[in-house]
Amino acid sequence: MKKISPDGNVSFTWSLGPYENFLERRLSVLKRVRFAERLWSGDPTLWKRDIQHETIIRRALGWLHLAQAMEKNLSTLLDFASEIRRGGYRHVVHLGMGGSSLAPRVLREVVPKTKPGLPVEILDTTDPHAIGEVERRLPLPRTLFITASKSGTTVENLALEQYFYTKLTKLKGPRAGENFVAITDSESPLEKRAQERSFRRTFRNVPNVGGRYSALSYVGLLPAALMGIDLTGLLRRARQMEERCGPTVQPEENPALILGAALGELCRQGRDKATFLMPPELAPFGLWLEQLLAESTGKEGKGILPIVDEPLGTPSTYSRDRFYVAISLRGKSSPFHTFLRHMEERAEPVLKIVMEDPFDLGQEFLRWELATATAGAILRINPFDQPNVQESKERTERLLHKFQTTGRLSQPKPLLERKTVRFFGSKKLLRDGDPLHSFFEGIRPGSYIAMLAYLPETSTIVDRLQKLRRRLRDTFRVATTLGFGPRYLHSTGQYHKGGPNKGFFIQLAAEDEEDLSIPDRPYTFGLLWQAQAWGDLGALQKHRRRALRIDLGPNPSKGFEALAQRVRKL
Incomplete structure (x- = not known):
């Protein structure tokens, strides 16, 4: 087990077994090409050498200096949080997708609140049940809505913002905008809407920062300030990591470059499934890591697939296309200790990060971005x-446009229909009469199963999906992922279509129990949710991915039981 000197308060160790030499050689290459120096100076040729990509990259490196930039805005954030509390607001709802919502979710669930604050809800779905539940539970006139979108054109944000703005207009008339705050880029359509609707405030984000690299921008820090999190402590830890990984630090002493070199080399050697092991108190961090890695690396037929929150199994059920990343808190007992010891004995690649306390997330955000x-x-x-x-967005838009002209949502006929479930997919899956059995015929070592759920994210449904996930992992001995739509479209969706063609995609849906109209739209949230599911299924099929949709019917409980019986027969 190799170890770098503590990264501030954080311990970082690794044991790569037969891949150690690959790491050492890569670190030598990074040193020879002056990687750290060129990274911090914003040299796009580290990644690509064509004008189109270089332009994109130059406009995407603002995150490197976020901690320093945001320290200058701390008083603005803290003053605004005090203003909201004094104004009688009692709740905050954060509207955002992907990188505009995952960091606030992590901070809410993981970091302790040390100052007076407000409860913050994260609404990153078009599920009408979840939207309606927030509306029923919260007093809207005393609720502040943050709408966060870099482009200002995110379809989910547009619908959610319109829905709650219309509700508040009925309650407060022309003063409805007092309950809204925007986080966006300068001159975006969202900034223009915020002006037209007299939003309370618009926070123009630091330029040249992509969504998944925006954790330490207004996207993460404004909700954190409203929650009562100590922003100074969070940014101080980020600055510590910045110093440890600066342009003059040699790669062999640079905790982010060592991690990044390990990630890249393990992937090149066929270990492309990053299996994260975290205790419950850190588990939400996995969702943020999932988007960062999958959306950043899953393209050109390559990529690192993050495996997050997979039920723990016995070592024998894990295939040799994985490596393991354990993240824990110092002084807390780890439920993965015995499992990791067995993996190290088998010479499996294992990396371990031990945080002193949850405020070390400030360091980890930056470390993982750099890595x-x-x-x-x-x-x-x-x-x-x-x-x-x-691609999925465009297919969704075409389905919705067609609905406006025909009055119905276009969808294919089911392959097979039973009392409780219906199967949709390629007609080839009917060759032996059992679509599920045929679907898994081509599965082999190195494959993965992705469960894509367009279902209410209730504890009961999550538990059932996790049991199904465990069964599939243990049956086929392949990695598994679980994502709820449409959230995963802004996270692992890029990897599904742009990464290696190794996935077996099971889309699960059910009939909506309730629905909500979207003001000034000819369709409902339920219809938008369905269109997003069908649109993504079509995009997967266009890329020749193995995809099967299973509708669980009007009673998901019975549908799950019927599906579980079929899975047990595989």
Whole structure:
């Protein structure tokens, strides 16, 4: 087990087994090409050498100096949080997708609140049940809505903002804008809407920062300030990591470059599934890491697939296409200690990060951003674009446009229909009469199963999906992921279509129990949710991915039981 001297308060150790030499050689290469120096100076040729990519990259490196930039804005954030509390607001709802919502979710769940603050809800879905539940539970006139979107055109944000703005207009008339705050880029459509609607405030984000690299920008820090989190402590830890990984630090002493070199080299050697092991108190951090790695590296047929929150199994059920990253808190017992010891005895690649306390997330945000950028250079891809994300959006838009002219949502006929479930997919899956059995015929070592759920994210449904996930992992001995739509479209969706063609995609849906109209739109939230599911299924099929949709019917409980019985027969 090798160890770098503590990164401030954080311990970082690794045991790569037969891959140690690959790491050492890569660190020598990074030193020879002056990688750290060129990274901090914003040299786009570290990743690509064509004008189109270089332009994208130059406009995407503002995150490198976020901690320093945001320290100058601390008083603005703290004064605003005090203003909101004094104004009688009692709740905050953060509207955002992908990188505009995951950092606030992590901070809310992981970091302790040391100052007076307000409860913050994260609404990153088009599920009408979840939206309606927030509306029923919170007093809207005393609720502040943050709408966060870099482009200002995110379809989910547009619908959610319109829905709650219309509700508040009925309650407060022309003063409805007092309940809204925007986080966006300068001169975006959202900034213009905020002006037209007299939003309470618009926070123009630091330029040249992509969504998944924006944790330490207004996107993460404004909700954190409203929650009562100590921003000074969070940014101080980030600055410590910045110093440890600066332009003059040699790669072999640079905790971010060591991590990035390990990620990139393990992926190049066929270990492309990063299996994260975290205790419950840190588990939300996995969602942020999932988007960062998957959306940054999953392109050009390459990429690192993050495996997050997978139920723990016995070592024998894990295939040799994985490596393991354990992140824990110092002094806390780890449920993964015995498992990791067995993996190290088998010479499996293991990396361990031990944080002193949750405020070390400030360090970890920056470390993982730097490491991901480094891994991208090793894989020779651009980690700052997402070329395949737009495809699902465009297909969704076409379905909605067709609905406006025909009055119905276009969808294919089911392959097989039973009392409780319906199967949709390629007709080839009917060759032996059982679509599920045929679907898994081509699975092999190195494959992965992605469960894509367009279902209410209730504890009961999550538990059932995790049990199904465990069963599939143990049956086929392959890595598994679980994502809820449409959130995963802004996270692992890029990897699904742009990464290696190794996935087996199971889309799960059910009939909506309730629905909500979207003001000034000819469709409902439920219809938008369905269109997003069908649009992504079509995009997967266009890329020749193995995809199967299973509708669980009007009673998901019975549908799950019927599906579980079929899975047990595999």
